[in-house]
Amino acid sequence: MRKAVYLCLMSALLGGLAAFGWQHPWSDGRSTAATAEAPLPAESNPFANKSLSADEQINVFVYQQVNRSVVNINTRGTAGNSFLMFEVISEGEGSGTVIDRAGHILTNYHVVEGAREIRVTLFDGKSYDAQLVGGDPDTDVAVLKIDAPAETLFPAVFGSSTDLLVGQRVFAIGNPFGLERTLATGIISSLNRSIPGRSGRRSLRSIIQIDAAINPGNSGGPLLDTRARMIGMNTAIASHTGSSAGVAFAIPVNTIARVVPQLIQHGRVKRPDSGIARVFQTDKGLLILTMTPGGPAERAGLQGPRIEKRQRRHGPFITEEKVANLAAADMIVAVDGRPTKTADDFLEAVEAKQPGEQITITIIRNGQRMDVSLRLGETK
DSSP states (O other): OBSSSOOEEOTTOOOOOOSSSOOOTTOOSSOOSOOOOOOOOTTTOTTGGGTOOHHHHHHHHHHHHHGGGEEEEEEEEEEEETTTTEEEEEEEEEEEEEOOTTOEEEEOHHHHTTOSEEEEEOTTSOEEEEEEEEEETTTTEEEEEEOOOGGGOOOOOBOOSTTOOTTOEEEEEEOGGGOTTEEEEEEEEEEEEEEEOTTSSSEEEEEEEEOSOOOTTOTTOEEEOTTSOEEEEEEEEEOSSSSOOSOEEEEEHHHHHHHHHHHHHHSSOOOEEOSEEEEEEOSSOEEEEEEOTTSHHHHHTOOOOEEEEEEEEETTEEEEEEEEEGGGSOEEEEETTEEOOSHHHHHHHHHTSOTTOEEEEEEEETTEEEEEEEEOEEOO
């Protein structure tokens, strides 16, 4: 997390993966880390004879399995100073996770945003220059690449975030305040949170809320379950000071797994575009306010507000003004049969598809319910 600007959430809270032994779809074919295993039986467990409790054994097991997968990330960039009229050097730090033996490193986009130099330090203390392969501000996910020997890279094992439960025990490994590979424990406090995204265009959705002691520098590190599988990536804390306040957030691993292959292949995420630019949420559905001219929604025949000219009399003067007739706009109530009560519901339904695919949007027009078929474009 950058020293210059902590990613803190202020008082308003700012704003198929297989579960076990899954092989990364972006792997270069070389062997990845060994499949995570449950704690060993007592007779073969090296910690069983050290008078550790069952909870302590799990803590030690998770750390031993994953700590070599966690890296330290240091960045250098420049920031303009309008008063002194020159650029000043800004430095930042964060965490990352090795995801394959080809040298790909997973981290948060905000950790490396604007960086001119990126340096990754592995568990053995060796540092490497890193290149930004791709980043997605909408999900706060970035992928780096280092040229390190495969035998020094220990990829984390990905789990699934589909079946997570509130109260489930979790572990975070990262570099708070530059202290390398520190373990923090906690529980899942809530699921499916929505917090403001850094892009300003959309919120981060399906976010995991945890109570583990996450501090500056933890950003980009893995969130793990009791079997040492990665279930998320730590991304933000809710704090006035930049220090842990018992409320932290992580990006679910299923989101990461959807985004990372595109970042490696294209350097960006190719998202479907419905051509619907703005909607207004009502208790009945989503009222279309604006559409991209000539875009998919307009081509499909969807309608926004009708612009009408009206005359107003001001004493002896008559003026003409344009007024948007909202009653003429279509009301979206479902996508592919799935109800859409919020803008996030609509975005999730659209982003579950690929550019070029077709969706069915259910609307209410002039009091009549009807279906409109729309072929998705691609965001620029």
